[in-house]
Amino acid sequence: MRAEGSSPPPPETLLNTGASSLVLNVATIPAIVTTVPARKRKRPAVAASSPAPSDQASNAGGTSNTTDLLGTSRADLTSRPILSISRGPVFVPISEGSEWFKTEMIGVNRVGFRYVPAGINPPGYATPCRTIESNPTSFRISWEDRSPFLKVKKDGLSIGGSKGFRSARCNAPIREGKWYMEVKILNGGGDHSGEDSLREGGHVRLGWGRREASLNGPVGLDGYSYGYRDKTGEKVTLSRPRPYGRPFGTGDVIGMYISLPPRRQPNKKDPLDPAHLKRERIPIDLKGQEVFEILEYPQSKEMTALMDYSGKTANSASVPSSSKKIANGKLPERGPTVANVKPSATNMRPLPVLSGSRIAFFVNGKSQGIAFEDLYDYLPLRQTDTQKANSRKRTREGVKEHRENPFDDGTLGYYPFISLFNDASVHLNPGPDFDFPPPPDIDALLDGRPAEISITSVDLPSPVPSASLNDIDKKPPLGTSDPSHTAPIETANDATAPPAEVKPQRTWLPACERYSQFMQEEWAFDATEEEEAKAELEKMAAADKIEEDKRKQREKKRQQAEARRTAENRRRAEEKAKKAAEARAARLGGSELELAITPSASASPYPTFPPERNQPSPSPLRHSTAFELEGSIEYENSPAPTYVSCDERRGVQSGYTSENHENDMDVDHDIEALIASDTPS
Template identity: 60%
Template sequence: MLAEASSPPEHDADDVISQASLPTSLVTVAGQPQSRKRKRATQTAASPAPSDPGSASGAANPPELLSSRVDLSSRPQLSISRGPIFVPAAEGSDYFKTDLIGVNRVGFRYVPAGINPPGYTQPCRTIESNPTSFRVSWEDRSPFITTTKDGLGLCGGTGFRSARCNAPIVEGKWYMEVKVMHGGGEHYSDSVRREGSHVRLGWGRREAPLNGPVGLDGYSYGYRDKTGDKVTLSRPRPYGRPYGTGDVIGMYISLPPRREGNKKDPHDPAHIKRERIPIDLKGQEVFEILEYPQSKEMTSLMDYSGKSTSSASVPPAPKKAAAGKLPERSGPSTTHKPGTAALRPLPTLSGSRVAFFVNGECQGVAFQDVYDYLQLRQSETQRKAKEKKRTREGVKEHRENPFNDGWLGYYPFISLFNDASVRLNPGPEFEFPPPNDIDAVLDGKPAKEEGTERTWRPTCERYPEFMAEQWALDEMEEEEARVEAARTAATEKVEAAKRAERNKKRQQAEARKRAKMAAAVEQQQQQRRTPSVDDERSTPGAGLVSLGHPSPSPLRHGTTYAYGGGEGDIEHGHSPAPTFASNGDLQGGQSGYNSDNMETEVENGEAQAGTQAFSHIEASFTYPEYRPPQGTNG
């Protein structure tokens, strides 16, 4: 019945979107400790998920990152996780180690994931693992805690190790039983350990460590078997009677209604927001989530050197300590060093209370006004620093989530020392049923069982509610992803149109530039083919070349004569020496004088031209002074 009630909802075809709007990739990197150096893709894809539940690290065999829809097309779509695989802790033992799961460690949390059908924007969704009921979490426990196949029996190893159940309590009144199979300092017959087996039971938040007992810090509240003390912040206080093997411990918690996030305040920690990355771990898809860290405000409560402060979650110690009890230690200091930021206040859940029963006998209120399970509000400086760091990194990595991801709350927290073992009973039938109105008994009022409606609920009813909440968050994420995909598609369309327009304008500008350059080249070539009149005038001999005459000799520079003796003939400078250019006769005619005919020309009345030519030649020649050779008389 529980499996049917907690089955994932069916989706209609109208609820999916087309494949064209699917993103090509899911994520770029997986979780890594942030550093100042930019990491390569292969390095940032490494995951702290262990390759073996008992190994110290999974770096040697990191899981595969589910990076695209192509990677998921050939994988089966599961509604129930494949794991775990049970490995007997010892030959013939009823307790098993679990394989094929990602045990929570190194500040990371793992949740079973399943692949969405084609057409969804989100590639993966939240799924269950067998058995689909309230039990200990396969992933959320120390690997040194072995379990039975139904997830209700637990057995410890060496030292104190803890486990949480698979659904948190966030509001209302809830009750469950835990039967101690071995505890209270009892030794096994073949045990060689000096210390016996011990049990601590209580309630803890997500930040409570699994490698220590419940009550180790302010994130959990416990009840000890050895002395019957209640303990939180590692400070035992007298509470109830001790318990041991064979006893049945009833665990009761009452929390006020959960607070909804303020819509006008985007930084309200009560808002729901997820930060998770799907990965492939040994063939099983899981969500890898950065676990909520412990705050410095809560850590400061462990400082025993400061002055004590009043705290509703830590009841004041009695005036006289009982014999054999540890001495009371003072609380945190309220003073701060100069220059350090003031600690944020730790809010509590007003009206909350925790109580325990031993074999049906109420031990009274153990804790009241416990600390709120929501995260502390980040300051503006913290937000800017983290945003700047993400910008500096430049890649998408796991981010610390300051909001509620749906997993915050108080979990049943079971701690076992050495070979202690227990058996959980989440209801609905109990070995020692509590009164219908537990709060009335805690307040000292007489219990009226007849006609009294039960005010509490068995924790077995919490699991289907929790899974329904997770699937509702899946639907919310899918809707947000659709809107984001549509917005991204519209933005890319606008950008594509802008790029096309820019390319068109650039091509037009280049075409105009090429046409202008071609016109300039054509104009230069035209000018070379048809020189202007000014060019003819400024270039000596250009006219003769154009008329088919050879260029005059450069020795003619500075003198002119009438070419051919006729009118209209072009004047050219001539040389005193006979050349081809100074004579139009191809037979070798003279330039107008020589030593043989100069006197004849004077006599025949042509003395003017000859005289001018001779005078010019006379002026152009310089005769060197004659010097007789040496050795002669001159």
């Protein structure tokens, strides 16, 4: 069931969660894997900055890092449930039967990082996750934005301390307008609870703080927060207490009022204006929960310089100065002016303030006056050149890394800031019903001027019959005493108009209404990011299409160039073969020129080869030694002996007989006779 005062989830949300989903996701927590460290020197992990390492206090007592980057691919998220309400936290009683709990299975903010519940977007969305709520869906203490050493109740309106000063912020910031809420002190003012006896007792500081204010210290520790002390009734900021109101303690109800001017609109012509809205967050899986991990806004050196006690600060608009010594003998809040103090650095950026802003406190309905005026602006200071250079670093090896956000991410503002010391405890009342309702115009009360009023008509219970109009007494409207100020208004039927009621106009809103406004702003921001992501995807798709067309065009040109090179190589090979053939023909003589240039099948019995095979042509000497075909003239009159001359019929075949060559035989006989005469007997 949705808590009273909550705002509806975005229409895209589909499913709610139950206890079964919690059990399933607890089982999916990564187990601890022990590995033997290698001796080889390794490069540092690129994903060290995302996700952030879990600390022991916020990891349910464990020491393993169960933080993992949530897959941005839609296929990686299909197995996860689509939630409209976050599963966490898991409440664990601090002792058996206790009404106080500690929370587990949730990412508690710590130094440098903060967490916001995230939900998986349905298929078809460009962004993988969106902002969702956590129960109870109302204005309360934030489960994530508090010190893990603070105990809470399940309604999120009661919070208790343990040891030392620890703080918590509520779950919606005040960015503009006038807002009021109450805080009831359950244990404070130095009182001791029955469960534990500490020497100092429990103490409470209440006030308003920005995102940069530390949760491990009290409100008013630095210039990012403004507080009200229970022990002395002093106001404190920059750790400098000053006299303000009366002390308060257990049982008192403290009213907290803040007034901020309308939020400054960003300069569209200035892309570096910090008032521009921009988010820098990464969806991760933290202990089985989908959350957005955000790099917290850092403290600036200009605000840190305000803590210098050596002399007066350059800008103390929000810190009213006092040169008088406190009656109890304490030293002044600021030390005396030192002659040898170095002037402030010239590169210090100016600290803008919110003109007309103010903070006031009430104790049991009685105003304590204006505590602080002209608060410091909650927008981040404009980036320096060095910060701009560092912000240009992009992701490495495909892993998204955190980058400092120089713009407003929609969560900047002043939060109700509750600080508890030791076993102190309080209960929040964001309205609309208060134990001590403030006046309709708180600013008029603080300024000592009359409140603005508005005149509204009071409806009559029923129409008055016209016959009885003469019997009605003419009385002045409610809230007026002089009949001369009354001017009866006659209607068409002579009936008197309804009397007017003088009612003061309420100029402030209860803090409970801020939560629904803040969630609507967050969901509107989600819708804007979705549109931007879709436009970016379309732009990337168009760029990919253009690149693909260029690639195809380059491939086509490459193929055409390859075809031209192939044709050119073939042409050159043919010309080369032709020139070689002409050169061979020229060496053999003109008779062979025609044969070499235009060979035919009848002129040469040897096959010809294509020029591209680069094989040599048949040697021209083979034409003179080649045998002649049977039946040709050369074959019939060849004087050379053939294989038939070795047969018994060789005389007939060859025509070589003693009768045809008698002279040759006579020469042979003469040679033999000469050889015989020279031989000795």
